[in-house]
Amino acid sequence: MATQNAALDSAAPAPSAPDYEAIVIGAGVCGVYQIYRLQELGVRATVLEAADDIGGTWLRNRYPGARFDSESVSYGYSFSKDLLAEWNWSERFAGRAETERYLHHVVDRFDLRRHMQFGCAVRAARWDEGRRQWAVELADGRVLTTRFLLTSIGMLSTPTLPRYKGVDGFRGVSFHTYHAPREPIDYAGKRVAVIGTGATGVQVISELADKAGDLTVFQRRPNWCAPLHNAPISPEEMATLKASYDEIFAACRASAGGFVHQPDIRRTLEVPEAERLAFWEKLYATPGFSKWVGNFGDVSFDARANAEYSNFIAGKIRQRVKDPAIAEKLIPTDHGFGTRRVPLETRYYEAYNRDNVHLVDLNETPIVEITPAGVTTSDREYPFDIIIYATGFDAITGAFDRIAFTGVDGLTLKDKWADVPATAYGVMTRGFPNLITLAGPQSASVASNFPRAIEDIVNWWTDLFVYLRDNGLTRIEPRQETEDAWGRHLKAVTDSLLLGTARSWFTGYNSNLGREYKNRYLIYVGGGVRYREELGREVASGYAGFDKAFPI
Ligand code: NA7
16 A cells, blocks of 8 residues: 555555445535536545425525626636527526526536435545545435545524524414425515624525514514625626626636625725715625625724724614614614625615604613414514524524534534634645535635635535546545644634624534533635635645555
């Protein structure tokens, strides 16, 4: 046996061919692209998907109002000119159903479904050092083996319900937004509760304000929301956009988060006030995340600049909400603009000007329990027909915790990541050879326009796979120093921004799980440009940051 790593020389038994060279867990945006790349290379690979169809996030989140916050044309895959030429987006920010149709189109067009197995929930995966392969255990008891195990299991795929007494006893219709029913619900004349005002709750509230009979919003902490400015895309506009795809993707590559918007490099307080306000007015009128990532760059790291901008946005909320007392309740006071995920909205603030929409501030009157008839707060009972829980997720690591990954010497991933995840570039973790955490914690995918980051990560890993194959290598694992260096870099970039200062799912906070972690360093916020540089350095060094081994 020849190896590049003496520590692996002791692995003993004869090799046996695994069922697959690669198993991909999850058939969402990431898994679809990964299997496209693998089948292109002729690799013996399959996708295991727990649901009965493709789509991931876009299959599940059937709540009213679910749609992109990324420009549609920047969200589609960029890998095929033909695909770009033939697909027409109907709106600047596509709705859930259109996105799901798009993913179906991609899968059918490239005949990917034959590489996928549905209804296959993965329960556990155990690394077999002797055979250099993973044994993947399904909920139905089957065990499949694979050389490489790739996870595309979603960052927000483990919903969390509040721990209120009586959640299961409600007599009407109730659901978490992630599990919204497939059958359409008629909200007309219904008394509807929405609990939670994150990006999801804001979409639900905006959509249902003029559809529900009566809509009551239970808010614990408000977020800084900004207008989406959605609009239809005409056939002529779509033709122009198609002709501009090279520029659109180049702009995404040049930006930190993979969006079409570029920051303004001027320092906020150095720009004369009138000019600054005119710039912000213009920004507020432009579509998408421009208000967040197309702003003066220092709003994301300079507390004084951030306070100025937050003040400007607070003014907008006061303008849009007629009742001053309600407006104040909708203005965050515990965090600055953009330090948590900014929900994009369509007439969200105007919803509170309607007679049928009511805001309950849970800081004044907390929920005591969910009763069979509705919600009881500290001061009264609210009867409802429908309760919608927009209460968020066990974000980023939740999906990993649901699968019992066991690596070298019995080490479990849950234990290794219990406090803070440790990874190399967010795509591999020491002690778990040949496990590739596509869209994993600490990768660039979380704080990005997802498909843009995912194409980078899948392409990087697929090149590495080819390198391993061409060099006859069957085992790869990050070196300790690579993981340590990534942890240091991650901490440095996170600590340089205000983003890490707020309690949110970005920093591991989840009240329903009793988690108060701050600065848990879950997401890479150094930006796509820097991330690609870091990955590129590994390639240039011949993947020197990883231990690699020949077959036993
Ligand atoms: P988020 O952003 O985690 O928001 C969850 C919301 O639910 C937030 O307003 C929470 O208030 C609220 N919440 C959570 N638990 C409770 C309880 N027990 N009682 C009352 N209110 C509660 O999840 P989203 O689904 O909105 O967004 C997740 C991402 O999905 C989003 O960023 C997009 O990228 C897509 P809190 O702020 O914690 O006080």
